[in-house]
Amino acid sequence: MNIPVAHSEFALPGIRCAGCIAKIEGGLAQVPGIVGARVNFTSKRVAVDHDAALDDRDLRRAIRDLGFTAEAIAEPGAADRAASAESRRLLRALGVAGFAAMNIMLLSVSVWSGADGGVRQMFHWLSALIAMPTVTYAGQPFFKSAWGALRRGRTNMDVPISIGVVLATALSLFETIIGGRHAYFDGAVSLLFFLLAGRFLDSAMRDRARDGAAALMRQTTPGGTIIDHDGRTLWLKSAEIVPTMVLLVAAGERFAADGIIRKGETSIDRSLVTGESAPVSVGPGAKALAGTLNLTAPVELLVTSSGADTVIAGMARLMEAAGQAKSRYVRLADRAASYYAPAVHSLALLSFAGWMLAGAGWHQSMLVAVAVLIITCPCALGLAVPVAQVVATGALMRRGILVKGGSALERLAQVDCVRFDKTGTLTLGRPEPCGPNELTAEEKQVALALAQASRHPLSEAVARMLAGEGVRPATIDDVREQPGLGIEARFGSRTARLGRPCWIGLQSQSSDLACAFALQGAPARLLAFSDRLRPDADAAIRRLGTLGLEAAILSGDRREAVMPVAASLGLTASVAMTPKDKVDMVERLSAMGKKVLVVGDGLNDGPALAAGHVSMAPASASDVGQTASDIVFLGDSLAPVPIAIAAARRTMRVVHQNFVLAIGYNLLAVPLAIMGLVTPLIAAIAMSTSSILVVANAMRLGRAAR
Secondary structure (H helix, E strand, O other): OOOOEEEEEEEOOOOOOHHHHHHHHHHHHOOOOEEEEEEEOOOOEEEEEEEOOOOHHHHHHHHHHOOOOOEOOOOOOHHHHHHHHHHHHHHHHHHHHHHHHHHHHHHHHHHHOOOOHHHHHHHHHHHHHHHHHHHHHHOHHHHHHHHHHHHOOOOOOHHHHHHHHHHHHHHHHHHHHOOOOOOOHHHHHHHHHHHHHHHHHHHHHHHHHHHHHHHHHOOOOOEEEEEOOOOOEEEEEHHHOOOOOEEEEOOOOEOOOEEEEEEOOEEEEOOOOOOOOOOEEEOOOOEEOOOOEEOOOOEEEEEEEOHHHOHHHHHHHHHHHHHHHHHOOOOHHHHHHHHHHHHHHHHHHHHHHHHHHOOOOHHHHHHHHHHHHHHOOOHHHHHHOHHHHHHHHHHHHHOOEEEOOHHHHHHHOOOOEEEEOHHHHHEEEEEEEOOOOOOOHHHHHHHHHHHHOOOOHHHHHHHHHHHHOOOOOOOOEEEEEEOOOEEEEEEOOEEEEEEOHHHHOOOOOOOOOEEEEEEOOOOOEEEEEEEEEOOOHHHHHHHHHHOOOEEEEEOOOOHHHHHHHHHHHOOEEEOOOOHHHHHHHHHHHHHOOOOEEEEOOOHHHHHHHHHOOEEEEEOOOOHHHHHHOOEEEOOOOOOHHHHHHHHHHHHHHHHHHHHHHHHHHHHHHHHHHHOOOOOHHHHHHHHHHHHHHHHHHHHHHHHHOO
16 A cells, blocks of 8 residues: 655754754654655755645654654745844844954953953953853854753853853853953954854855755746637736646746747747857747747747746756755864864863862862863864965966855865866857958948847857948848848849858858858858967966866766867767766766766856855856855956965965974864963963964965965
8 A cells, every 4th residue: 555655844943964964854854654854954944845745733743752843834935034034133243252352352362461450350351241241142153052052951162162162251240250460351252253154154154055046046037928718819828827728928028938849930048057158040840948049039928837837947956956955065173173062061060070070179179270271172173164265266266266164175175077168168159250251331230230239149249340440330220030040131223141051051160159241132141250278378278287177067068069169179078968968977076976076158068066065157157157156266267276276275284284383283282271381361372372373383374376
């Protein structure tokens, strides 16, 4: 007997790390009636396949038993808006903690410099007045998470963090009240600041992954004009359009659904789906996809797929799924901190207990424990990765390479192969004239007038070429665009045409980027264009080889358009690939253990960019391409690709050195603190010194980039 399987989704605002994902997916798999569960860390959702006999209350109870709260997804985008709101809350908390830390540090400098008596007490109280509300407000992301875990009888990384912050703040307040010499508000608030910085960066990266899919869906149209059975027209929202309806799509509009051309002939821009640079002529029986642009003439479309079933919606799902796989990447600093923080707090507790057993009073024992907490404060460890990334990204920015997040450099340093799109990536994506221009002065004026009347990419290229020569357009009449062929008009008593060579009477050319012009009474002229390689493309490919990287082309263009480029650069190529084909290729390489850098620019490259281990796009890329990529480079040159890889590798070498400095400092300082040879004041100075060493080491990246 087959039991019906249902599908349910819930928002999980409490998940924080890969450990939460494993706990939820593994725990739900053990619940009778649940077939499988999949957590999306980017959108903080869980999708559960289960027996139809289980309802939402049963599923929520199962999730609650694992220590997490499941919330209903009230409407599309609700969970995404909630996650974005969390990023804003973290940013506000980070700003408050950073402002407070700077001011408390200024007050602490006076104390460290020898202020005594009433002046010292005044500075301590001022620090307390700043620190107490700061810790209460900025510590909420950790305190709420820790309390939620403890209330359900479990622990998470926020539990020891909260204990350390609260303990350091409470003892500092106690020292201030009794007139003690030392207070440690600066250590508590600084610790909170660096922890919030890491959490905000993680949240911001998840927001960017969601924005990639959202940017892709923004390329679709909100609705379309339907022709009903009586021949009347009615505009409907995209969500209301269903298969078997007939869409009337005017020239210049995007298709609102997938379907088959029922009536009319036109040219469509399919670069959204295929990456093909040249428009495609279509007529009755041809397929058109949602999001593609109708260029030249109105057509009627018989709808076959709409809404979530369209190809572009599938591309958005591919991008979201690929972004989810990437979001599981756990950074080196996080992995180290996951073991480091619990050990530090356990060490402080053991120090307190040891001194109590040795006969010291609770006050002295607590001072030792706090000294251990402060001297082992993971500020230097927390700085090891981000300060190197900030310096490196700043140096790259000065060279026209914009890195969206620090973890992109970490992933870029690991790549061992590169996959390029062709049009707009290896090439400039801008048709440029090649060969002699044989047009007479009069013909140039007429050709410019025709070109300016058309939206075809080659017409726009003709217009740029002639306008650049200072040509002024002629006056033409009776302008008509022939779908899939070209544009014609009357110039005085003569007919003028600009369009396909075969339409104008010339033999078909091998070039995909050629058009012809003819003015009645004069011979037809061929206008050839080429999509020029980016400057330094050949040198950039050779540099990738010296870095030990294997490169190839993944393109949606036809073989005859791709292979000359591949041959000139010495690359292998896969041609006529759909967005899914590109994603499948990247995933196959990843399954083989490869770390793939995907470099692309088009809307159709979005899913592959998200699927890569790391991705780059030129500044000329589409909004989707720029959003989905981790790194954007300015200018026409392809040299930034190997430059960024080399810089990323240098950055990770410095990061590893910083870890050695941070951990080596602790191996030296912690035993001294445990033995009671380090006061909390000396511990705070030592902690700051370790951070300065890490920062100074990272600054070398800026000098190396010049």
